[in-house]
Each structure stands twice: as C-alpha cells, then as structure tokens.
Amino acid sequence: MRLQTSAGLLPLISLTTALTETPFLGFPSPWISPDPSDAEWQAAYEKAAAFVSQLTLTEKVNLTTGTGWEGDRCIGKTGSVPRLGFEGFCLMDGPLGVRYVDKASAFPAGMNAAATFSKRLIRARGEAMGEEFRGKGVDVQLGPVAGALGRTPQGGRNWEGFSPDPYLTGVAIAETIRGIQSRGVIACAKHYILNEQEHFRGSVDVRIGDKTMHELYLWPFADAVRAGVGSVMCSYNRVNGTYACENEWVQNYLLKSELGFRGFVMSDWGAQHSTLGSALSGLDMAMPGDMMGPPSASSPPYGSHWGGALTQAVLKGEVPQWRLDDMVTRIMTSFFRVHVGSYTSRPEPNFSAWTRNTTGPQYKYSNRPWTTVNSHVDVQANHSALIRELAAKSTVILKNTGILPLSKSSLTSLAVIGNDAHDNPNGPNSCPERACINGTVAMGYGSGTTDFPYLISPATALLGLSQEHNITFFNTTSNWDLTTAQSTASNASVAIVFATATSGENFVSIDGNAGDRNNLTLWDNGDALIRAVAAVNPNTIVVLHTSGPVVIDHADKHPNISAILWAGFPGQESGNGLADVLFGDVHPQGRSPFTWGKDLESYGVELLTVAPDPRSPRQEFPEGVFIDYRWFLSEGKGERGRVTYGFGHGLGYTEFEYGDLVVERVGGRGGYEVNKGKTIPAPVMGEVVDIGDVEGWTEPDGFEGWRIPRYVYPWVNATVYNSENGTARSPGIGDFPPEARDGGVQEELPAGGKEGGNEGLYEVLFEVKVDVKNAGTREGVEVVQLVSCLVCFFCCDPVRLMMNSTSHPTTLSPPLSSSAALTTSSSPPTPPKPSPSPSPVVTLASGTPKPRTGRFSPSISRPSLSGRARWI
Numbered sequence: 001m002r003l004q005t006s007a008g009l010l011p012l013i014s015l016t017t018a019l020t021e022t023p024f025l026g027f028p029s030p031w032i033s034p035d036p037s038d039a040e041w042q043a044a045y046e047k048a049a050a051f052v053s054q055l056t057l058t059e060k061v062n063l064t065t066g067t068g069w070e071g072d073r074c075i076g077k078t079g080s081v082p083r084l085g086f087e088g089f090c091l092m093d094g095p096l097g098v099r100y101v102d103k104a105s106a107f108p109a110g111m112n113a114a115a116t117f118s119k120r121l122i123r124a125r126g127e128a129m130g131e132e133f134r135g136k137g138v139d140v141q142l143g144p145v146a147g148a149l150g151r152t153p154q155g156g157r158n159w160e161g162f163s164p165d166p167y168l169t170g171v172a173i174a175e176t177i178r179g180i181q182s183r184g185v186i187a188c189a190k191h192y193i194l195n196e197q198e199h200f201r202g203s204v205d206v207r208i209g210d211k212t213m214h215e216l217y218l219w220p221f222a223d224a225v226r227a228g229v230g231s232v233m234c235s236y237n238r239v240n241g242t243y244a245c246e247n248e249w250v251q252n253y254l255l256k257s258e259l260g261f262r263g264f265v266m267s268d269w270g271a272q273h274s275t276l277g278s279a280l281s282g283l284d285m286a287m288p289g290d291m292m293g294p295p296s297a298s299s300p301p302y303g304s305h306w307g308g309a310l311t312q313a314v315l316k317g318e319v320p321q322w323r324l325d326d327m328v329t330r331i332m333t334s335f336f337r338v339h340v341g342s343y344t345s346r347p348e349p350n351f352s353a354w355t356r357n358t359t360g361p362q363y364k365y366s367n368r369p370w371t372t373v374n375s376h377v378d379v380q381a382n383h384s385a386l387i388r389e390l391a392a393k394s395t396v397i398l399k400n401t402g403i404l405p406l407s408k409s410s411l412t413s414l415a416v417i418g419n420d421a422h423d424n425p426n427g428p429n430s431c432p433e434r435a436c437i438n439g440t441v442a443m444g445y446g447s448g449t450t451d452f453p454y455l456i457s458p459a460t461a462l463l464g465l466s467q468e469h470n471i472t473f474f475n476t477t478s479n480w481d482l483t484t485a486q487s488t489a490s491n492a493s494v495a496i497v498f499a500t501a502t503s504g505e506n507f508v509s510i511d512g513n514a515g516d517r518n519n520l521t522l523w524d525n526g527d528a529l530i531r532a533v534a535a536v537n538p539n540t541i542v543v544l545h546t547s548g549p550v551v552i553d554h555a556d557k558h559p560n561i562s563a564i565l566w567a568g569f570p571g572q573e574s575g576n577g578l579a580d581v582l583f584g585d586v587h588p589q590g591r592s593p594f595t596w597g598k599d600l601e602s603y604g605v606e607l608l609t610v611a612p613d614p615r616s617p618r619q620e621f622p623e624g625v626f627i628d629y630r631w632f633l634s635e636g637k638g639e640r641g642r643v644t645y646g647f648g649h650g651l652g653y654t655e656f657e658y659g660d661l662v663v664e665r666v667g668g669r670g671g672y673e674v675n676k677g678k679t680i681p682a683p684v685m686g687e688v689v690d691i692g693d694v695e696g697w698t699e700p701d702g703f704e705g706w707r708i709p710r711y712v713y714p715w716v717n718a719t720v721y722n723s724e725n726g727t728a729r730s731p732g733i734g735d736f737p738p739e740a741r742d743g744g745v746q747e748e749l750p751a752g753g754k755e756g757g758n759e760g761l762y763e764v765l766f767e768v769k770v771d772v773k774n775a776g777t778r779e780g781v782e783v784v785q786l787v788s789c790l791v792c793f794f795c796c797d798p799v800r801l802m803m804n805s806t807s808h809p810t811t812l813s814p815p816l817s818s819s820a821a822l823t824t825s826s827s828p829p830t831p832p833k834p835s836p837s838p839s840p841v842v843t844l845a846s847g848t849p850k851p852r853t854g855r856f857s858p859s860i861s862r863p864s865l866s867g868r869a870r871w872i
C-alpha cells in the first residue's frame with residue numbers, strides 16, 4: 001500500500017497513521033437521485049438540482065467548506081454564493097439548546113428526554129429547540145446525539161445522547177429530528193460512529209464486527225435516517241483503522257448505501273484529515289473548514305483540506321465533478337426539504353457566538369466591519385413550561401418506602417442539604433463550558449451545553465414552597481462540613497440531601513475527569529454527606545443529579561433513606577420540576593434509561609484510559625452487543641446481585657396490575673424482499689468543469705483588499721496548483737482504485753432501498769396485548785415494558801420491548817381500568833424495526849434478535865464485511 005504524504009500535512013496526522021488499515025474497497029460514494037415516489041423529497045431535490053446547476057465550480061466548493069474557526073459569527077459557517085444572494089449555512093451547537101448565545105433556553109439533556117419514555121414530550125422538546133435555533137437565524141442544529149450511545153457508564157458525553165438501549169435511542173432521536181426539522185432547521189445526527197469515549201477520541205481505532213455495528217451502534221442512526229435527518233456528523237475516532245470521516249465502510253457503504261441516507265455528512269470540528277480520502281469516502285461538508293488555529297508551516301497549502309484544495313482536486317480529476325455536485329445537491333436538498341419559504345428570505349444569524357457585546361467586528365480576525373453583532377433576540381417563548389414538565393416527568397423515583405409524595409399541608413419542616421441543591425454564588429454560567437460543580441448541576445460540561453437564561457435551584461424552589469405552605473425550612477450548602485449537615489438535618493422532619501457526579505467533553509476537565517468520569521462514585525464527598533444525614537434523620541431523601549449511573553447500593557439498603565430520586569440533568573427549571581414530583585403535583589413517570597450496577601466492574605466493559613502508544617490506541621469492544629442491561633441479563637449472569645436498579649426501573653405513586661397477555665402474529669409471512677435495483681449514473685450538475693477557465697477558479701482581480709484574514713476561500717492558488725502539492729491523500733487509506741471514481745450505474749445493496757434501509761426491516765411481526773389496571777388509590781402513569789429473551793442454543797439475547805406507552809405513557813385512574821396494546825416484532829432477518837410514526841399500529845419494540853443463518857444478515861455482498869461478534 002502506498003502512503004502518499006504531502007509536505008503540507010500536519011506532523012500529528014502523519015504520526016497517527018494507522019498501523020494496519022482497512023484496504024480501500026473502492027465503493028464509490030453513493031449519489032442521491034430523484035425519487036418520484038416521495039413527492040416531498042422530489043420537490044426538494046428538484047429545487048436543489050436547479051439551484052446547484054446554476055453554480056460555478058468555486059461557488060459549489062464554497063458551500064462544502066467552512067470559512068474557518070471563529071471566521072464568522074456562528075460556530076460553523078460555510079462560504080456563500082453572493083452572486084445569487086445565498087448566504088452560507090450557519091451551524092450551531094448543540095443537542096440541548098443554542099450554545100453561546102443569550103436569551104435562549106437551557107433544555108433538559110437528551111438522557112432526561114429518554115427517561116420520560118414519552119414520544120410526545122421528546123417531539124415537543126425537538127420542536128421547541130427548533131423554534132429557538134430558527135429564531136436565532138441558525139440553519140443547522142448540531143444535535144441530536146446517538147453516539148456516544150453509552151457503551152461505558154463513565155462515557156463523558158453519554159448524557160448528550162439518550163440511552164445505551166439502541167431501541168430507545170432510536171425512537172428518541174427520530175422524534176427529536178422530526179421536531180427540530182418541522183421548524184425549518186436541519187438536524188444533525190452525531191457523532192457517527194463509535195465515538196464512545198473521550199479518552200483518545202481523536203486517535204482511538206475501534207475494531208468492530210458487522211453484528212455489533214448493525215444491531216447496536218448503527219441502529220439509532222437507521223432511525224435517524226428514516227426520520228429524514230438532513231445531516232450526519234462523522235466523528236473523531238477511527239473505525240477498523242481509518243478515521244470515520246475518511247471511512248468508506250461507515251460513510252459510503254453503511255450510511256449512504258445500506259441506510260439510504262440522502263442528506264449530507266459534515267465533519268466534526270477538525271475530524272477531517274485529508275482532501276481526497278474524505279471526498280471519495282463520502283464526506284460532504286468540512287467543518288470548521290480550516291485547521292482550527294492560525295495557519296502554520298505545517299498547515300496544508302490552502303490552510304484547509306478543502307476550499308481551494310478541493311477545487312484543485314476537481315480540476316485535476318482527482319475528485320470527479322459528480323462527487324462535488326453530489327455534495328452540494330445533498331446539502332441543498334436538506335435545506336429545501338426543511339426550509340419553508342424562499343432561500344433569500346431566511347433570517348440571518350442575529351448573534352455572535354464569540355461575544356455577548358452588542359457591537360463588534362463582523363469578522364473577528366480582520367477586526368471589521370464594525371457592526372451590530374448581537375441583536376439579543378429573545379427566542380424562549382413559553383418553553384419554560386415544557387422544560388418544567390420534562391424535568392418533572394424525567395425524574396426517576398428509584399426508591400420510595402412511602403414517604404413520597406410529600407404533603408404540603410402536613411409537612412412541618414424540611415432540611416435541604418448539599419452544594420448540589422443550591423445556586424452557584426457566582427451565577428449559573430460563571431464556569432466556562434459549565435465545567436465546575438459549584439452549585440446545582442443541571443447539565444454536563446463541554447460543547448453540548450448552553451448558557452442558562454436562569455437556573456431554578458432546588459433550594460430556591462423548595463424554599464418558596466415552604467414559605468407558601470408554612471413549612472419550616474433549614475438548609476446548608478457545604479458537602480464537607482458534616483457536623484453542620486447533621487445538625488441541620490436533625491432539626492427537620494424530612495431531610496433532602498443532594499449529590500452529583502458529572503461528565504463532559506475532553507477539552508475541559510473537572511478534578512482530573514477529562515470528559516469521561518474516573519469512577520462511578522459520587523463527587524464532592526457526596527456519599528459521606530448522604531451517610532451523615534441518614535445517620536441522624538430517619539426520613540432522608542436522596543436526590544441525584546448525575547450524568548449516568550452511580551454506585552448507590554449503600555443508600556438503597558439504608559433503612560433511614562426513605563426515597564432516592566434521579567433527576568439527571570434537568571435544565572433551567574431543575575428545582576421546580578423536582579418539587580412537582582416530590583409533592584405529587586405531577587404523576588411520576590420517569591424510568592431509568594440505563595442500568596445501575598453495584599459497581600463499575602459489573603458492567604463488563606472497559607474504558608480505555610492507558611494505551612501503550614497513545615497515537616494509535618486500539619479497542620475491540622469484546623462485549624459485542626452486550627452493553628448495559630444486555631450484559632447484566634446475558635447468559636447465566638443475571639441481574640440479581642449485581643444490579644441496584646435495572647434499566648426501565650422507576651416507581652410511581654400508585655400500583656398497576658397486568659393481565660390477559662395476548663400475543664398475535666400480524667406479519668412476516670410474506671418473507672423478506674431483498675432490494676434489487678440499479679442507480680442512475682451519477683448526475684453532473686450545470687456546467688462541466690473547464691480547466692482552461694483560469695479566471696473562473698482563481699481569486700478575482702482586486703479581491704485582495706477584501707480578503708479576510710484566516711478565511712478559507714474556494715479559489716485555487718496557481719503556485720500551489722503548479723507545484724502538484726495541493727491535494728493530499730489520506731494517510732492510512734492508501735490508493736484509490738478506479739471504482740472509487742466510477743460514476744456509472746451501480747447495483748443497489750440488498751439491504752438498502754429506502755431511507756433507513758430495506759422496508760422489510762420495519763415490518764411489524766407480532767402484536768402483544770395486555771390489560772393494565774390501576775390497582776392503587778391514586779391516579780398514576782404507567783410505562784409498560786416487556787423484556788423478552790430470544791432463545792437460541794446456549795445463549796439468550798435479552799430483548800426489551802416497549803409498548804404503546806412509548807408513544808403515550810398512559811394516565812390511569814383507579815378504579816377504572818384501561819387496556820393498551822403493544823406490538824412487538826422479532827426476527828428474521830435483522831432486527832425488525834418499528835413502523836413509522838404516525839402509525840395505526842402502535843408500538844413496536846425490539847432489541848437484538850440474532851441474525852438467522854445468514855439469510856439476510858445485514859445483507860452484505862462483500863465477504864470481508866460480514867462476520868459475527870463472539871457470543872459472550
């Protein structure tokens with residue numbers, strides 16, 4: 001294999017060259033094409049094709065490449081097409097609201113959305129976020145997240161996503177996308193794929209087989225594609241030797257061909273490593289476009305892997321024109337698909353991500369032109385009500401010996417104890433990237449955060465309530481002054497003690513936790529504080545604000561601890577949402593979206609924190625599909641003894657009885673139809689690249705005075721062009737066979753055919769009905785779940801099936817009874833998937849049935865791509 005390195009490549013990149021790479025298979029990057037069977041898509045595609053056909057080579061390249069880190073006012077911004085009045089795309093973090101702006105909401109984290117088990121609430125959260133991004137003039141919201149999925153409980157960014165259960169994450173990501181995009185904002189499913197930890201995220205090489213890929217990590221992305229997601233962000237890590245953003249297996253083969261993804265792939269910030277490798281392997285947009293720092297001697301010749309370098313590669317035929325045209329058509333189709341109205345009427349960004357000042361330079365690095373950079377547009381509307389509802393309904397009651405709900409009329413005194421209950425004395429945004437635990441924690445840290453417009457701490461909410469209802473209120477903030485904590489707690493009839501454990505992204509750290517958590521215990525002396533309070537007050541309630549499970553068995557067993565609640569990262573209405581549940585104003589419906597093991601070891605997965613050679617650490621994911629509850633339930637191990645609270649656990653204030661379970665086969669008799677078909681030849685849009693049109697691809701005369709420092713432009717530099725050094729092949733990819741540039745008719749993959757993959761994967765096979773009765777004395781909400789074990793020789797794949805409750809947790813009053821149906825499905829071929837929403841048949845379900853004897857195990861025609869992970 002020939003590795004071509006270029007003088008311009010960063011030394012870092014050459015050093016991280018993979019030791020053994022996946023050979024480049026030469027699968028050409030799939031192009032999107034008309035689809036008259038889908039009128040909405042077809043209309044968007046036609047508008048996009050008409051638009052792209054008018055563009056020149058450099059205008060096309062402009063839309064594929066960011067103008068550089070902090071080059072514009074958005075976190076990511078592409079070049080524009082001034083000739084047609086088309087402003088470049090504005091991209092903004094993150095998955096729980098608009099980052100780096102004021103007057104926008106701080107929503108609950110993804111894991112909290114999942115904990116509601118409510119499609120309605122998850123959709124509403126997406127809609128509200130979409131409205132806020134739109135209101136700020138943002139084109140692309142950089143979320144939601146399905147990677148990290150949550151392989152390890154310490155995973156730094158797990159909370160940004162939903163749940164380690166791929167089925168729940170799939171439902172949640174799809175509803176979030178539908179919500180965001182319904183408001184005219186392109187959603188971005190990220191981080192694709194296997195970005196499961198923060199340690200070594202920029203170099204780790206995850207080696208993974210076909211089964212684990214399809215049934216676990218790819219699964220929710222299939223749901224995202226099926227929901228019509230407009231963009232996908234490729235991740236920092238490598239997969240089978242090759243960086244995700246230059247990886248034809250994950251981008252060309254799995255995402256764009258098997259899953260039939262018709263939107264665009266953008267790089268995570270700085271995750272692109274080459275010009276040709278990324279272009280031929282399916283990347284469509286380079287972010288932030290430059291090398292995320294001032295140009296240096298080691299930067300590539302254009303200060304970018306794309307921009308002028310991509311123009312040059314197209315001129316030289318190294319990247320075929322159809323590939324560039326496909327990139328831009330994908331970008332513009334996603335735009336027209338979600339954008340209501342004409343492209344010229346869309347609001348421009350009305351903020352700067354880099355300053356809160358009202359006026360400042362439009363372009364930071366040129367310090368000009370001086371203008372209004374922040375209009376401080378308030379986009380919060382009435383979203384606080386939804387945020388409060390989400391906070392309350394995502395709170396999981398893990399333990400309750402009967403103390404809850406508290407009574408406003410009979411409770412006489414209350415003690416609120418711990419730093420995590422109180423306001424940060426310097427304000428909720430005083431720590432950059434939320435990287436501290438001073439005061440109550442309501443989101444993790446890193447780029448998945450926002451500024452809080454305000455943050456209602458539990459102490460504030462509970463003090464207000466106490467004053468209103470004549471409850472005597474005691475409180476103390478220190479987690480370390482256990483004497484004061486005990487004297488405060490012993491004053492009150494009920495003591496609520498708060499504790500936290502947080503995590504985030506690796507560019508910031510707290511107490512040596514560089515993103516991933518170093519352990520699974522509580523932070524800031526939390527366990528000692530809980531023990532101290534429980535020692536003196538028999539009515540102790542524990543409230544946890546954590547980024548995932550913590551080791552809490554001691555509190556579960558403690559006789560004086562009457563209740564334990566997990567409130568996750570609830571966002572700006574934290575205290576109000578919690579109080580609503582504590583006092584029974586909201587029926588608790590939160591269910592744990594992950595398993596609470598008794599210790600870290602019991603999870604059976606290892607976070608890689610030490611590597612012999614940090615430039616090329618490698619991971620094999622030996623547990624295969626068995627993460628979280630699948631691990632605890634898998635063959636012969638059992639949850640008993642190793643789990644404090646299971647996945648899906650959560651108590652309410654009443655009791656339900658189940659009866660009359662009926663399982664009915666409703667489909668799957670017709671067999672599975674393999675997708676056959678051929679693509680059209682790759683379309684070339686507009687004028688064919690003319691290598692003689694030098695004026696067309698070099699900087700216009702007189703532009704020099706307008707040039708913005710550090711900005712990435714699409715024009716070719718004649719010196720670089722003639723030196724032949726302008727384009728770089730990806731280290732670790734090797735040569736590109738002719739097939740990689742073949743724009744001729746291609747066979748479609750048997751597993752493909754539709755957005756989300758073959759329709760057969762979504763057929764509902766069984767319907768399960770059960771009667772659910774409220775047998776208690778209060779109204780309550782039930783989230784019905786079904787765990788099934790698909791038995792095979794010597795093994796059992798635990799499968800968690802959820803029912804209609806996924807769409808609408810049902811409120812039941814005693815003594816009325818209500819029945820609900822749940823629909824589940826089972827194999828073969830690959831795990832069937834839910835029918836799309838809205839659907840007459842209600843819910844679905846699934847988990848990971850074993851692929852049967854290769855009849856259609858994710859339909860891979862290339863032998864090198866098939867393979868099964870070992871059974872545990």
Ligand SMILES: *[C@@H]1O[C@H](CO)[C@@H](O)[C@H](O)[C@H]1NC(C)=O
Nearest residue numbers: 058059062079080081082088
């Ligand atoms: C590319 O975008 C930049 C930034 O918006 C703009 O200055 C430049 O004129 C554009 N180039 C072309 C060829 O339109």
Ligand SMILES: *[C@@H]1O[C@H](CO)[C@@H](O)[C@H](O)[C@H]1NC(C)=O
Nearest residue numbers: 022207208209240249864867
């Ligand atoms: C990736 O690596 C795994 C484990 O080594 C192997 O089973 C699988 O076939 C590889 N996939 C590709 C596409 O190379």
Ligand SMILES: *[C@@H]1O[C@H](CO)[C@@H](O)[C@H](O)[C@H]1NC(C)=O
Nearest residue numbers: 354355356357358359360361
């Ligand atoms: C904001 O304005 C202040 C006062 O004019 C100035 O000192 C500061 O540098 C500005 N900040 C930014 C990021 O432009």
Ligand SMILES: *[C@@H]1O[C@H](CO)[C@@H](O)[C@H](O)[C@H]1NC(C)=O
Nearest residue numbers: 425426430436437438439511
């Ligand atoms: C925030 O908490 C840290 C310890 O976690 C402490 O060192 C620091 O002084 C606190 N900062 C403020 C502003 O209170």
Ligand SMILES: *[C@@H]1O[C@H](CO)[C@@H](O)[C@H](O)[C@H]1NC(C)=O
Nearest residue numbers: 408409466467468469470471
């Ligand atoms: C609170 O106590 C005061 C005085 O003891 C009494 O007037 C008031 O009605 C009480 N309020 C409530 C809500 O019980």
Ligand SMILES: *[C@@H]1O[C@H](CO)[C@@H](O)[C@H](O)[C@H]1NC(C)=O
Nearest residue numbers: 422423459460463475476477
């Ligand atoms: C008690 O809580 C209130 C409301 O948050 C706060 O203002 C006060 O400082 C707290 N007191 C102590 C001793 O922590």
Ligand SMILES: *[C@@H]1O[C@H](CO)[C@@H](O)[C@H](O)[C@H]1NC(C)=O
Nearest residue numbers: 511513518519521522523524
């Ligand atoms: C776990 O990590 C937290 C945060 O760094 C720390 O406060 C705590 O002491 C650690 N626990 C143990 C048992 O080391």
Ligand SMILES: *[C@@H]1O[C@H](CO)[C@@H](O)[C@H](O)[C@H]1NC(C)=O
Nearest residue numbers: 301699716717718719720721
């Ligand atoms: C073109 O590239 C050469 C060599 O890297 C550089 O010296 C020159 O400044 C560039 N010209 C322009 C207009 O950017």
Ligand SMILES: *[C@@H]1O[C@H](CO)[C@@H](O)[C@H](O)[C@H]1NC(C)=O
Nearest residue numbers: 007008301719720723724725
């Ligand atoms: C191009 O590469 C050659 C060696 O491959 C090197 O000598 C030359 O300096 C490079 N030119 C530029 C402009 O980078």
Ligand SMILES: *[C@@H]1O[C@H](CO)[C@@H](O)[C@H](O)[C@H]1NC(C)=O
Nearest residue numbers: 804807808819820821822842
């Ligand atoms: C499932 O829930 C939906 C929404 O509440 C309802 O319309 C439908 O009738 C339910 N299906 C069954 C079979 O109960």
